């Protein structure tokens with residue numbers, strides 16, 4: 001699919017959600033969202049999950065969360081920032097392996113309404129925190 005076609009499809013899907021109140025299905029398994037230390041602790045915020053599902057629907061490509069929920073201990077293990085939004089179940093790191101997928105994921109996250117995005121070489125972070133600054137894109 002040409003990128004211009006993909007963009008039109010993404011915009012159409014975005015309008016379907018925003019204007020027609022279309023609710024996408026849940027694309028994420030509990031296993032994908034669980035803390036990777038295996039503690040089974042914590043839960044993913046409902047509102048944030050809906051937003052990620054909207055982004056996934058708009059992007060229309062697989063989303064592979066390498067990190068979602070983190071318990072306090074595991075966040076320390078992976079050297080996450082002290083007040084990481086991952087500990088509050090509102091953040092995901094989505095694996096990216098090429099620049100086209102990175103473009104699509106970021107474009108879709110923005111259309112879905114995410115205002116906090118972090119870009120790394122191998123993943124894109126997004127979170128729905130209302131305690132931290134919004135309208136920001138940072139690099140790792």
Ligand SMILES: [Zn+2]
Nearest residue numbers: 035037039071
């Ligand atoms: Zn854990």
Ligand SMILES: [Zn+2]
Nearest residue numbers: 091092093125
């Ligand atoms: Zn992250």
